[in-house]
Amino acid sequence: MTTHKLLLLPGDGIGVETMEEVKAIVSFMNEEGLASFETEEGLVGGSAYDAHGKAISEEHMKLATESDAVLFGAVGGPKWDGVPYEVRPEAGLLRLRKDLALFANLRPAICYPALAAASSLKHEVVEGLDILIVRELTGGVYFGEPKEITDLGNGQKRGVDTQVYETYEIERIGRVAFELARTRGNKVTSMEKRNVMKSGVLWNEVMTRVGREEYSDVKLDHMLADSGGMQLVRWPKQFDVIVTDNLFGDLLSDIAAMLTGSLGMLPSASLGAPDERSGKRKAMYEPVHGSAPDIAGQGIANPIAMIASLAMCLRYSFGMVELADRLEKAISDTLNDGLRTKDIMSEGAREVGTREMGAAILAKFRG
Ligand code: NAI
Numbered sequence: 001m002t003t004h005k006l007l008l009l010p011g012d013g014i015g016v017e018t019m020e021e022v023k024a025i026v027s028f029m030n031e032e033g034l035a036s037f038e039t040e041e042g043l044v045g046g047s048a049y050d051a052h053g054k055a056i057s058e059e060h061m062k063l064a065t066e067s068d069a070v071l072f073g074a075v076g077g078p079k080w081d082g083v084p085y086e087v088r089p090e091a092g093l094l095r096l097r098k099d100l101a102l103f104a105n106l107r108p109a110i111c112y113p114a115l116a117a118a119s120s121l122k123h124e125v126v127e128g129l130d131i132l133i134v135r136e137l138t139g140g141v142y143f144g145e146p147k148e149i150t151d152l153g154n155g156q157k158r159g160v161d162t163q164v165y166e167t168y169e170i171e172r173i174g175r176v177a178f179e180l181a182r183t184r185g186n187k188v189t190s191m192e193k194r195n196v197m198k199s200g201v202l203w204n205e206v207m208t209r210v211g212r213e214e215y216s217d218v219k220l221d222h223m224l225a226d227s228g229g230m231q232l233v234r235w236p237k238q239f240d241v242i243v244t245d246n247l248f249g250d251l252l253s254d255i256a257a258m259l260t261g262s263l264g265m266l267p268s269a270s271l272g273a274p275d276e277r278s279g280k281r282k283a284m285y286e287p288v289h290g291s292a293p294d295i296a297g298q299g300i301a302n303p304i305a306m307i308a309s310l311a312m313c314l315r316y317s318f319g320m321v322e323l324a325d326r327l328e329k330a331i332s333d334t335l336n337d338g339l340r341t342k343d344i345m346s347e348g349a350r351e352v353g354t355r356e357m358g359a360a361i362l363a364k365f366r367g
């Protein structure tokens with residue numbers, strides 16, 4: 001059995017609490033011989049700043065680049081409000097994303113049957129929903145140059161951001177989406193605004209070519225991104241994998257997230273390019289939520305987003321599809337039993353804390 005190197009970075013706030021539940025599951029997999037993980041734990045964000053005045057140490061950055069995957073908790077909070085910009089907790093997360101060159105952000109929107117009633121949309125619209133948004137993460141308007149505010153000298157200023165995409169950036173995010181579609185519903189919907197944006201015309205052209213030349217077995221549709229937002233709310237189940245740029249992906253993945261209920265339920269993955277020799281991708285897995293300073297330290301945070309991030313790690317970094325399915329089913333079964341943390345509590349359900357929710361999921365996973 002191959003041994004995989006896993007770096008755990010709990011961070012601060014509820015990141016520390018929810019990571020404990022992941023550690024218990026990883027230990028269980030090791031003890032039972034289901035998998036072989038060599039884990040290391042490091043400091044990032046507020047915990048790192050408190051220890052040595054940086055958002056992440058060089059030593060832990062090195063560990064991250066040498067690991068097969070990184071599991072990240074959450075960072076940030078008012079405690080570090082006065083801290084210089086370069087060493088504030090969030091800088092640790094940005095540094096990791098940048099140094100590992102994580103250009104593909106995967107945000108699944110899965111609606112667990114037990115929570116369908118909690119969605120702001122009608123039950124039948126969201127029940128059984130399982131879509132995946134693939135967002136380009138290192139290009140586009142958030143990074144394009146020029147990026148500036150200039151003084152026009154007449155009492156006016158001009159703010160400029162530039163949307164830039166090159167062929168290789170569109171090809172590589174496209175390939176990630178097509179590959180993932182092959183493991184799911186075999187369908188990709190590419191979203192841009194080719195009607196008003198040149199980068200959208202190029203995006204559409206490149207996706208079409210990559211689809212035709214390399215993935216003719218996968219169905220490819222195109223949709224204008226604004227209309228895509230509308231369709232996501234109208235009938236999300238029409239989608240399987242959505243691939244889109246950095247800005248549209250930011251908006252569309254937040255919309256998709258809310259179809260399914262609480263922030264405490266949502267995992268994510270960020271993938272880099274495959275290594276030329278080993279073919280392995282750098283990858284980091286983390287919940288969508290932050291460090292939740294308002295509830296940190298109380299033992300009431302929902303650990304599901306963190307545990308579901310581990311499931312994504314098993315699936316996408318290590319190809320352990322059966323274990324990933326089993327862990328996701330353990331989450332679903334636990335919810336079906338009526339256990340709820342405070343953030344997803346509903347009438348007639350049983351309210352539990354972080355530990356109890358984690359333990360119940362592990363018990364289901366154990367079988
Ligand atoms: P947040 O996601 O931390 O919290 C928003 C709300 O959702 C809070 O009321 C919180 O209690 C609740 N919540 C979030 N996760 C939950 C969970 N697992 N279980 C139960 N309730 C949960 O976002 P907020 O408050 O805007 O930011 C707090 C800090 O986190 C800030 O410093 C922010 O910069 C940072 N942050 C960090 C992220 C990361 O580490 N990836 C992402 C987003 C924010």
Ligand code: MG
Nearest residue numbers: 249250251254
């Ligand atoms: Mg966002």
